[in-house]
Amino acid sequence: MKSLSANLVQEKNKQHSTYPWLLLLDITLPDSTIFRFVNNNEDIVYKGNTYTCFPFEIGPQESSVDGEIPKIELKICNITRILTPYLNTYNGGLESEVLITVVNSNLLAEDYSELEATLTVIDCQVDEYWVSWSLGLFNPTMQRFPLYRYLANYCSYPFFNTGIGECGYNGALTTCLHTLADCIAHGNEINFGGNLGLQNDGIRVV
C-alpha cells in the first residue's frame, strides 16, 4: 500500500482536474551522463533539475509464469538521434539506470518517493523512430560462472580510448588485441588486465 501525502491523495481522487500527472525519466548512462526527460509538451523543473519535454512511452509491465523477471518496455524518440552516440559507445546503453517518477504538475514540491521506480536497461533495440529499452532488474540466473576468469596473456578489461574504465587507455589508437604485446604498443602495460604468472595451457576451476 503506497503512502502518499494528503495533497496528492486529494489530487488523485478528484473527478476532474486540469493538472496532468507526468512521467519523469532520469537516465544515468554508464559514464554517469544524466538525461532528464518529461513526457509533456513543455519543460518542467523538479527538485531543482530541468526535465526536457521529449517524446517517450512506457509500456505495461510484462510478467510470465515461467519465473522470468518482470520487464517494462521504454520507447524513447530517436528522430533526433540524440542517444545514438551514447548507444554506440555503451553497448546500447545496457546497464544504464533509469529512474521513473510520476509527479503532478501542480504539486511538484510534494514527496514522490512512493511513486518512483529504479530499473536497469537489460535489452536495447533501435530503429529510425524509437530507441526501445527493456527495463528490468538484475537476473541472478544470468550471472556469469565462474565469476572471474584468470587468463595468462589476455586482458579482460573492455577497451576504450577515452581514459574511462579499468583499461584507462587514453590515446589515438582505436583497437586493442587484449594481449600484453599490444598493451605495450599502446603504452598502457601498467593497466594490463591479464595474469602473466599463470600457465598458458589447461584450465582449472577453483
Place this chain on the structure above:
Amino acid sequence: MADVTFPTLSRGINLDVREVSANPTIRSEMENGSVITRARFTRLRKTWNFSIGFLTAADKVLLDAMQNTTHIGAGTISWTHPKTSVVYEVRLLSPITFQVESDNSNLQSAVFSLEEV
C-alpha cells in the same frame, strides 16, 4: 529559432483564419455515466487553418519557397498573427495545396495549416 519568416503576400490573410487549440483531455466514463477527466499535458498548443484565394504568381513563389526551405513540416516558421501581432514559431502541418481559381487562371488559392511548435 525559426528557419524562415512567413512571407508578406499581396493579399492579407486575416480574413480567413480558423484557430483551434490542441485538446489535452483524457476522459474515462464510469458505469454510472459520470466521467473522470484529466489533462494530459500542461501547455495548450494552437493550430491555425488558412484558406487564401486570389493569390498572384509572385505569392505562390513566396509560399513555395517557404515550404521548400522548411521541407514542409520539418523546419519552423516565424509567423505574426494578423490580429494580435503576437509572433509564433510554427510549422506546416502538411504541404500547401494550391488550386487555380476557376474564374481567373492567373490567380490561385492556397490551403494550409500552421501548428505551434
